[in-house]
Amino acid sequence: MSAVIAITSEKGGVGKSTLAVHLAGAFAERGLRVTLVDEDGRVGSSVGWSRRGPGLPFPVLEPDEVRPKALRELDALIIDTEGRPKRKELRDLSERADTILVPSGVSTLELESTLSIADYLNSEGGARRKLKVVLTRVPPTSGAGERAREDLREAGLTVTNTLVRQYASYLRAADLGVLCRDVPDERSAQAWADILSLSREIL
Ligand SMILES: Nc1ncnc2c1ncn2[C@@H]1O[C@H](COP(=O)(O)OP(=O)(O)O)[C@@H](O)[C@H]1O
Ligand SMILES: [Mg+2]
Numbered sequence: 001m002s003a004v005i006a007i008t009s010e011k012g013g014v015g016k017s018t019l020a021v022h023l024a025g026a027f028a029e030r031g032l033r034v035t036l037v038d039e040d041g042r043v044g045s046s047v048g049w050s051r052r053g054p055g056l057p058f059p060v061l062e063p064d065e066v067r068p069k070a071l072r073e074l075d076a077l078i079i080d081t082e083g084r085p086k087r088k089e090l091r092d093l094s095e096r097a098d099t100i101l102v103p104s105g106v107s108t109l110e111l112e113s114t115l116s117i118a119d120y121l122n123s124e125g126g127a128r129r130k131l132k133v134v135l136t137r138v139p140p141t142s143g144a145g146e147r148a149r150e151d152l153r154e155a156g157l158t159v160t161n162t163l164v165r166q167y168a169s170y171l172r173a174a175d176l177g178v179l180c181r182d183v184p185d186e187r188s189a190q191a192w193a194d195i196l197s198l199s200r201e202i203l
Contacts, residue, residue: 002033002074003203006097008090009083010113015103015136017046018170020080021056023101025179026199028057032075036060040082053177076203090120094127099202103136103164106148118157133157134198136164162198167191 005023007016020036027034038047038060050060071077085093094100100121104114114133121127133152138145145163152159169180169188176183181192 002071002077003099004077004079004097005099005101005202006079006081006093007101007103008081008085008093008117009102009104010117011110012083014083014105014110015164015170016040016083017049017080018174019101019103019134019136019164020078021046021049021060021173022170022179022195023199023202024058024060024076024078025056025181026195027076027078027203029181029196030199032203033073034058034076034078035071035074036078036080037063037066038080039063040080042082046080049174049177051177052175056177056179087120090117091124091127094121094124094130097130099132100127100130101132101134101202103134104148104152105137106135106139106144111148111152114152115155115157118155129158131158132202133159134162134164135159137166138163140165140167160198160201162194162201164194164198165191 007020024034024036036046038045046060050056104110121131135145135148149159167187169183169185169191172183173180180188
């Protein structure tokens, strides 16, 4: 059975699609069989990403292209979502997924949104143990990522050790329809190292 990893957040534009595409890319590089399902039909989603470039090293499917039998052969299924889930959507997602990844920026506003989605999952009984927060778009030098990680952990949340730092390579990667490791920029290797490290914490 494949591990189902759903990516959601209370706010939009926090980095869900960036995380979904790169996590899938890291799994693929590690030789895992992975598929990304794009449940966000809007522009800027991961299907659009995969079509802009030469092709990503894993399948990116729309929900109606998913074949349940093929899913059983996978190591990991990653679900990218629109975010801002209604309570019922979040409940459905937490039933389908083994892990719910919530990317969060380090600003107070974003941390509050993350605490609020965690509160809801907590009220859903078993769902909270599926929740993992990933701090993302972390300023590389300020220490804000480490502080946010500490604060969320003190509030009882599971937070990955890896901080996904803020690099321009991710924006270029989205424009070019590739992974950040394939962007010609001196910091791309650092960005990719964050993603590989994160992928090992997830699976
Ligand atoms: N680690 C990061 N460093 C720099 N920019 C990032 C990072 N993660 C996401 N972004 C940028 O933030 C914006 C929103 O990201 P996106 O993945 O589309 O969010 P969402 O899917 O949650 O709406 C995009 O412009 C993306 O390139
Ligand atoms: Mg998105």
